[in-house]
Amino acid sequence: MKYMMIVCYDPAMESAKDDGGMDIDSWVSEMDGRGVRLEGHPLSPDDATTVRVRDGAVLVSDGPFAETKELMVGYDLLECADLDEAIEVAAKHPLARRGAMELRPFGAD
Secondary structure (H helix, E strand, C coil), rough: CEEEEEEECCCCHHHCCCCCCCCHHHHHHHHHHHHHHHHHECCCCCEEEEEEEECCCEEEEEEECCCCEEEEEEEEEEEEHHHHHHHHHHHCCHHHHCEEEEEEEECCC
8 A cells, every 4th residue: 555654844843852763864774675665755844836726816825834833844655565554654754753744545556
């Protein structure tokens, strides 16, 4: 089963104690080695263009304006046996301790 893992970071958690002991490069190496991470990239947390169409008009705004304190800072495409494995993989990501990992299934099997 394929999952899109959206990596969100909460800058307010920067001072939180990190007891995970793993950096992102180590996480990437482990998940690539296991074959569960198919692709992933960081995203700029403060550079985005939002496009909406309202009443036939195209509305464009600059900057991420999500109604959340967490910023989307990356994504990883995972292929896991099931949701339990995807949760285990997401929980190991270092930023899970300072934000959130959102898992969304996609694609047909």
